[in-house]
Amino acid sequence: MVNENPPAARIPVATYRLQFNRQFSFAAAQEIVPYLNDLGVSDIYASSYLTAKEGSMHGYDVVDQNRLNWEIGTGEAYAELIGDLDKFGMGHILDFVPNHMCIESRENAWWMDVLENGPCSNYANFFDINWQPVKKELTNKVLLPLLGDQYGKVLENGELRLVFEEGSFSVTYYETRLPVEPTTWLQILRHRLDVIEAAFSADAPLLQELLSIITALQHLPTTTEHDPEKIAERYREKEVVKKRLLLLCGQSVEILNFITENVAIFNGSKGEPASFDLLDQLLCRQVYRLSFWKVATEEINYRRFFDINALSAIRMEDPIVFRETHALVLRLIQEGKVTGLRIDHVDGLYDPLTYLERLQRNCFIQCCLGQSGAGPELADAGTAADWIKRCNDDYNGVIAENPSYKPFFIVCEKILLKGEQLPEEWPVFGTTGYDYLNYLNGIFIDQENLKWLDRSYTRFIRQTINFAEAVYEKKKLVMQVSMSGEINTLGHYLNNISEKNRLTRDFTLISLTRAIIEVIACFPVYRTYANSSIIREKDVQYIETAVAKAKRRNPAISTFIFDFLRDVLLLRQGENASEGDRLEWLDFVMKFQQLTGPVTAKGMEDTAFYVYNRLVSLNEVGGAPDRFGISVDAFHSQNADRFRTFPHALVTTATHDSKRGEDVRTRIDVLSEVPEKWQKSLVKWSRLNKRKKTMVDGQPAPGRNDEYLLYQTLVGAWPVEEASNPFSPGFHARIREYMVKATREAKVHTSWINPNGTYEKALTDFIDAVLGDAAFLRDFRAFAALVSHHGMFNSLSQVLLKIGSPGIPDFYQGTELWELSLVDPDNRRPVDFRIRREMLSRLKEREAQVGAGPLVRELLAAKEDGGIKLYLIYRGLNYRRAERRLFENGDYLPLEVQGEKSRHGCAFARRWERKILIIAASRLTVGLVGDLGPVPVGRDVWKDTALFLPWEEQGAKYRNIVTGGTIAGADRGMGTALELAEVFSDAPVAILERLH
Known part of the structure; x- marks a missing residue:
């Protein structure tokens, strides 16, 4: 072997997402490295900083993959940032964009x-x-x-x-x-x-x-x-x-x-x-x-x-394109400057599996060169070729012995829908965490109040919207309006295939194109992954399901046409098919697969999610808005599956593509706990604001569905600090911009392609009038205070569960304090890191003075400033870093909560060798303490509720990492248990370490 030991991927402890642009440079990132290290972060997770279109605020409009973006900083500034990361032993995950490039720049x-x-x-x-x-x-x-x-x-x-x-x-x-x-x-x-x-x-x-x-x-x-x-x-x-x-x-x-x-x-x-x-x-x-x-x-x-239009896809399946687009990033990997990759929009690739395998192979070669220090010595082409051949041989040997070996930490942006799993054969460490985000959020929805919320929504908007039907219709709308060119091309491709067989040549171009549209509209996942004559069993099921649904919806289209399309998608050719015909069918299937993902994303995430507004905290990327939360058992099951399949996937609660900030969602979740109050408030607000509407095309504007979305948005984004001025132009502008974007995405009254200026003006005028009405604001502020109060408890539980769950906890920039942003570009506003650095420094000083327990009580009493969230992250991540093996390798054990308040708790244990850790969090806190009740702690709240520890003996002691207190297990007849009144004596969340 070139090296005695094959390269081992660097597994992060916790990642922190940074959005690089001209307002946040390499130098700015360098300034916060010590702060992130103090917080317990092990790796920065950087947005793309390769050369993008001038002025880009996100970096996804790449124009040159082989140069650093000069707007973000020089090579020297980049080297200094990497040097500081090395000083603290921190790693660096880079967001890489393999699917497309920006074509609206001479720099390309x-x-x-x-x-x-x-x-x-x-x-x-x-x-x-x-x-x-x-x-x-x-x-x-x-x-x-x-x-x-x-x-x-x-x-x-x-x-x-x-x-x-x-x-x-x-x-x-x-x-x-x-x-x-x-x-x-x-x-x-x-x-x-x-x-x-x-x-x-x-x-x-x-x-x-x-x-x-x-x-x-x-x-x-x-x-x-x-x-x-x-x-x-x-x-x-x-x-x-x-x-x-x-x-x-x-x-x-x-x-x-x-x-x-x-x-x-x-x-x-x-x-x-x-x-x-x-x-x-x-x-x-x-x-x-x-x-x-x-x-x-x-x-x-x-x-x-x-x-x-500005982003043209590139043919990453071509080895030459791969080589030319990855030259810089592979060199940075060889030099140890990049220690992990996040692959953007993997579903857009012609063949994701082959791409990821090629990427891991090349990362292996670069890591071997980096380990050996031979890179600079390989100036001779013959020597370089020999090294690469030897590294390739080594990689083949390692894979033969251990097929699951992955030399480099790679995660991919992949949206998984209900019941879908990441293909286990992909050589990655998992997804970027949307699947976790939605499952975690689901446990803060009170499922018992589904009918209340359904009734409130239907009565307010005066119509019934079926989400599945909305997705179907909006996917068709996308294919007919914004992506009809791609559909027509695919239709002609299928027509050419049909012409080659006398049994199918009479199928018309129009009917074949309609069949494609209907099958894609009924597709149950983003895409399938056929790349050879063998198709995964799951993909067969998805295709069969889509075709069956399309047939039922379209009795006027011949079933033979749908059967033909199904056979093509499943590569069911006759034995006499030529090799050329087989390749033609496979190429059609792979191009079809590239199209279903964008159609689903545009039709569901970017359209139906803005039409179906029953409880918009559920309208998140990868989410199912018609699924009204999940049980704690389902959450445990999903965690256990991740531990079994991709234990080092990212687990996140916010990303740059989130529809709402993580604390906006936890606030809106509270509406599921107070459905009667929510319904009464809606009726009152609607009555107060009725005259603020404008008649547009014979109808009051904004429409009632948009008005319903506005009230939820205000509830979620309302500034948390009493001293802040929610009537400031900045807040007004954010709400106006968000609502215009939301209504354009919905494509009901206005759209991006055909903006309706009259409707949009009526909408923004309505927002201004609502936020200027003292009577409305008095009533709204009281309701918002209730939601904010309990939303903060939800947020603390969300943070703690993320830190303890299987996977790598990921934090979006700025979310260590309350994060009340909306969809991009609102969530890409600059973060004030000075405030965060100074607050963490004060918390550490105060902790040294009074101890963790008293400090936690102080922070909960003044929770509005976000210090309690920052402190919880600080305590949790630093403990995780100190005990990383426990979190990386420890078994996942769901724990049973019993007693009068059992439905309000969620807990699990992590066990590795002799170490045991318990993560416990409260949920649905309105039912625990009432509307504006006290912090949900102590015996008056938790009564006799207990956490059962099936492995434990009576008297075993646990130390609370958050507060520093110690509690002991007691016999509860059915076994040893911890009283939640003691577990949550100072805070509604706990990290409990077993003392030996």
């Missing part, structure tokens, strides 16, 4: 090359472009839907401008600059050629050079060339032409003026439509077709990230 050199050279570009195969689309006018072209209006209007308005700079021509549309294909320069240089010829003698060297340049352009190989030698000639000669033209213009003012005048002529004169004919003819000969952005929904011929 690969895309600019495609736009200049078309199908013969060296990077044409990097992007998922269909060069032979259904629309023949786009043959060997790429549609660019970036115009704000119809092409002809934009052109004649003078918004498209021809530019000549540095010996090259380009076209600008405001900040966007596009190259002009070099052979089409002839149109510009030949225009009025007689004028420039008359200015020189026939044999003048400068004129001869211009004519020679024109001749060179005439002989330039075309953009559809396939011969590698001809393509190389094109690349070489076009650059020579640019240099010659630049030099010539520097030598001759006459020729420079001639070109400048031609450019002005091509740019036309506003108000004279015919004057734009030349520019129109030039643009029509480019390898791109400029169009109105709305055209993308039907005619786009490059695969996008969801329906975002």
Whole structure:
């Protein structure tokens, strides 16, 4: 072996997500490293900091994977950050984006090359472009839907401008600059050629050079060339032409003026439509077709990230694309600067399993090089190739002995729906934690009040909304409106397959496309993962289920068409099928799989979630809003499954893509405990605010469903501190922006594609009037205080359970204090780390003065400042770091709670060797202490309720890590138990360590 010991993945203790952008740089992150270390965080979890579109606030619009984003900091600043992480023994997980790149920036050199050279570009195969689309006018072209209006209007308005700079021509549309294909320069240089010829003698060297340049352009190989030698000639000669033209213009003012005048002529004169004919003819000969952005929904011929025109998908299944896009990140792994990866949108990849296997293999090689220190010595290509071959052989050997071996810590963003599990064959450590988020949140919903909430919602909005039906309809809407181009392409692909068999050739294109739409609309998960002739049993079930539902919903469509589509998706070909036919079917299936995920995400998360508003704390990515919470037993079962399958997956309660902040959700959960008060408040508020509405299209605006969402949003996001001013312009603006986004996502009264300005103004005016009404605010504030009071207890329990559950607890930036943000971009606002650093320092000083128990009581009495949440995280994470083996390897043991208040507790144990730890938390606290009752602690609250310890003997003692107190087990007839009155004597949560 290259190294005696194969690389071992670095498993984090706890991760902390940081959103890098121009407002939060490498230097800013370096400043908080000591604070994060004190908090108990072991690894920063960084958003992508590779070069993104200028001004990007999130980093997912990457334009160059092989450079650090200069807006975030220099290489030196990056090295200093990594150096400080090393100093504290901290790791670093990087969010990597393998699915797409931003194409709205000249910084994307690969895309600019495609736009200049078309199908013969060296990077044409990097992007998922269909060069032979259904629309023949786009043959060997790429549609660019970036115009704000119809092409002809934009052109004649003078918004498209021809530019000549540095010996090259380009076209600008405001900040966007596009190259002009070099052979089409002839149109510009030949225009009025007689004028420039008359200015020189026939044999003048400068004129001869211009004519020679024109001749060179005439002989330039075309953009559809396939011969590698001809393509190389094109690349070489076009650059020579640019240099010659630049030099010539520097030598001759006459020729420079001639070109400048031609450019002005091509740019036309506003108000004279015919004057734009030349520019129109030039643009029509480019390898791109400029169009109105709305055209993308039907005619786009490059695969996008969801329906975002600015993000073009890349063909990561191509080994060359993989190599070129991963060069920098693999070098950072080799150098030990990156110790883990988060893979963004894994469902968008053509073949996720192959990608992840290739990634782990390359990480193994880089880690081996890093361990050996041989990297810098491998300048010789032969030596490097030999090293890589030996590392590959080593990897194959290790995998043969241990198929579950994973050399590098990789988690993937994968949304799992009800009953779905991450494929166990994927070489990753798990998901980013949406599955955990939703299960954890579910236990804070009072399931006994389902009918109350159903009735309140239905009566208020005066209609009944079925969530499953809403998802079905909205998925169809997405396919018909924003992604119809992708659907039509898939329909033509299936039609080509059907034409090859006499039993299926009579199926029409329209009926095949409709069948595709219906099956995707009925799909029960985001996608399936077929990548060969063998299909997982689970995927077979998903496909069969979707087809069966589609048949029932569409009796007018022949069942034979659905059966044909099912057979294709299940790769059920006859024995006589050729290898070419088998590959064609498989390619269709894999492209179908790439499409179901975006449709589900757009139809469910980004549409139905904003239509079905019964209890919006359930409307979270990966959640099931129609599933009204879960039982504690179901929560335990999910934890046990994770411990068995992916024990080092991230477990989170908030991400950059969350629909609501983690403490907004725990507040809204409280509504399930006070349904009668909620219903009465709704009736009262609606009556108070009725006259604040505006008539739009004959109906009061906003609609009642949007009004219902607004009240929940205010309940969840209302500022917690009494001293804060909720009527400030900042809070107003946040609520207005959120509600406009929410209603556009719902696509009922307005949308992103067709904004309804009248409705949106009525909505924002209503919000302003509501927040300016003293009568409403008096009543609302009293109700909000109740919800906030109990929401904080929910939040503390949520934090503690996350810290103790199987998996790696992940914390989104700023969530160590109360986190009341809404969906992005609201949740990406800058975090004030100074406040957090200073508060933690004060808490540590106060702890040293009075002890943990008294401090916890003080913090609970003043819980509004968030200090209690910060302190709980600090105590929990530092204990977890000290006892990491217990949390990484310890068995998961659900514990039974018995007694009068048993439904209000949730507890489990972690056991490893002789160590035992108990995590206990309260829930549904309204039923424990009443509306604005005291902190839910002590015997008056918990009565005789006890936590049973089946392994324990009477008298065993446990130390509370949170408060420092000690309690002993007592015999309760059925075995040894801990009285919850003692467990929760000072705080409604506890971490109990068994004393030996």
